[in-house]
Amino acid sequence: MTQPSTWEQILDYSNRANPYPFYDELRKTPVTRLADGSYLVSTYAEIAALLHDPRVSSDIDRNPAAAAAGATGDGEGGPGMSPTFLSMDPPDHDRFRRMTMRHFGPPTTPARVAGMEARMTDIVTDLIDKMTAPGRIDVVDDLAYPLPVTVICELLGVPPGDEQRFRVWVDVALQSTDPGLDPETQQEKRAEAGRELRAFMEELVDAHRRAPGNDLLSAMAADDGPEGRMPDDQLVSTGLLLLIAGHETTVNLISNGALTLLRHPAELQRLRSNPDLVIPLVEELLRYEPPVHFVPFRTALDDIDIAGTTIPAGASLTLVLAAGNRDPAHVADPDLFIPDRPNNQHLGFGGGVHLCFGAPLARLEAQIALTAFATRLENPRLVSDPPPYRPSPFLRGPSHLPIDIDGIAGA
Numbered sequence: 001m002t003q004p005s006t007w008e009q010i011l012d013y014s015n016r017a018n019p020y021p022f023y024d025e026l027r028k029t030p031v032t033r034l035a036d037g038s039y040l041v042s043t044y045a046e047i048a049a050l051l052h053d054p055r056v057s058s059d060i061d062r063n064p065a066a067a068a069a070g071a072t073g074d075g076e077g078g079p080g081m082s083p084t085f086l087s088m089d090p091p092d093h094d095r096f097r098r099m100t101m102r103h104f105g106p107p108t109t110p111a112r113v114a115g116m117e118a119r120m121t122d123i124v125t126d127l128i129d130k131m132t133a134p135g136r137i138d139v140v141d142d143l144a145y146p147l148p149v150t151v152i153c154e155l156l157g158v159p160p161g162d163e164q165r166f167r168v169w170v171d172v173a174l175q176s177t178d179p180g181l182d183p184e185t186q187q188e189k190r191a192e193a194g195r196e197l198r199a200f201m202e203e204l205v206d207a208h209r210r211a212p213g214n215d216l217l218s219a220m221a222a223d224d225g226p227e228g229r230m231p232d233d234q235l236v237s238t239g240l241l242l243l244i245a246g247h248e249t250t251v252n253l254i255s256n257g258a259l260t261l262l263r264h265p266a267e268l269q270r271l272r273s274n275p276d277l278v279i280p281l282v283e284e285l286l287r288y289e290p291p292v293h294f295v296p297f298r299t300a301l302d303d304i305d306i307a308g309t310t311i312p313a314g315a316s317l318t319l320v321l322a323a324g325n326r327d328p329a330h331v332a333d334p335d336l337f338i339p340d341r342p343n344n345q346h347l348g349f350g351g352g353v354h355l356c357f358g359a360p361l362a363r364l365e366a367q368i369a370l371t372a373f374a375t376r377l378e379n380p381r382l383v384s385d386p387p388p389y390r391p392s393p394f395l396r397g398p399s400h401l402p403i404d405i406d407g408i409a410g411a
């Protein structure tokens with residue numbers, strides 16, 4: 001029997017619950033060349049350097065591995081979809097990111113995220129009030145999913161009932177490996193879901209232009225800012241990027257957080273008695289159990305000498321953020337969850353020009369959800385450890401997290 005390749009081990013579902021021993025092996029060769037000529041980078045210093053290196057491109061159309069996987073040509077969002085700033089390089093990346101940020105954060109719109117704090121608290125209060133106690137709840141379905149999806153819909157201006165429509169398409173569009181389907185059927189299903197999502201967002205942009213609200217899509221659709229108006233195809237792709245990136249990742253941060261707290265009862269107790277601990281605790285979670293395990297499809301634009309290896313111009317790179325986060329050369333005792341460790345710098349939000357756009361929103365949601373989880377749920381206990389995981393090796397988190405509780409404290 002041949003040994004599974006490194007990439008096969010990353011995709012292997014049996015590693016999903018605990019990929020960290022495999023990452024320990026991977027870090028022994030900081031820059032690993034795979035059989036297809038692409039490279040995996042797994043150590044903190046090297047990942048951080050490449051995230052900031054202008055010789056590393058995010059342009060998906062330049063990437064040989066993306067082309068082989070059928071992910072180029074139509075943009076990262078599916079057929080007919082323009083690529084978003086996530087998969088562009090400066091200066092286009094910077095321009096479209098600035099045009100979007102104008103309506104999301106400081107200096108132009110400082111209140112968009114901060115102004116939602118009270119609403120987020122209300123959503124979490126309602127979700128917890130609805131739980132049955134004593135009894136069994138599912139942290140994913142009852143808290144970790146509905147909070148970020150409601151928040152991003154309200155922020156963008158997506159009507160509440162529409163979540164039912166896009167949830168299925170998003171699931172299919174994100175499915176990286178469905179063992180039940182052959183690759184062609186998979187690609188066709190992804191393409192179909194991409195078309196549905198695009199039509200859905202086009203309709204929304206039109207509706208917001210006709211009747212603007214106080215939301216991000218309306219603001220972007222009407223803006224003739226200093227850099228002009230964002231073309232419609234770009235607006236549709238960016239709306240979808242924000243909708244999807246805006247909840248799929250945060251769901252995992254909240255459920256990974258609840259799971260980690262239940263595995264560390266002393267930390268759960270500390271958070272219960274000192275809710276201020278939540279701020280460093282969420283940063284430590286982004287290091288210890290990050291929702292995004294790697295960024296794929298980066299391309300070397302030139303030969304790059306790094307950690308004794310030359311990555312040749314044109315090669316594809318995958319940066320394994322989750323392995324870098326547990327690099328003992330970066331943090332002491334990397335496999336321990338220590339919320340107030342002196343150095344909790346992490347790669348959970350990536351780095352460099354593509355550093356996560358939504359980080360302030362994700363942090364606030366996770367802080368509010370985990371504080372309420374710790375202070376309101378009485379005697380929470382895991383039903384199974386490990387819980388079942390979602391298939392994706394890249395957006396990693398439990399598909400369900402059933403727990404038993406004895407009661408619910410008042411908000």
Ligand code: HEM
Pocket residue numbers: 058085086087097241242245246247249250253290291292295347348349350351353354355356357358359361362363
């Ligand atoms: C815990 C939650 C989140 C995590 C772990 C996360 C992680 C990341 C990472 C690792 C990147 C870098 C990707 C790369 O370098 O190619 C990124 C970029 C991005 N994220 Fe997030 N994200 C989260 C939440 C959000 C939210 C709530 C939003 C939207 C409101 C968002 C929007 C984006 C966008 C638009 C980019 C592209 C930035 C650019 O290319 O300049 N993310 N995120």
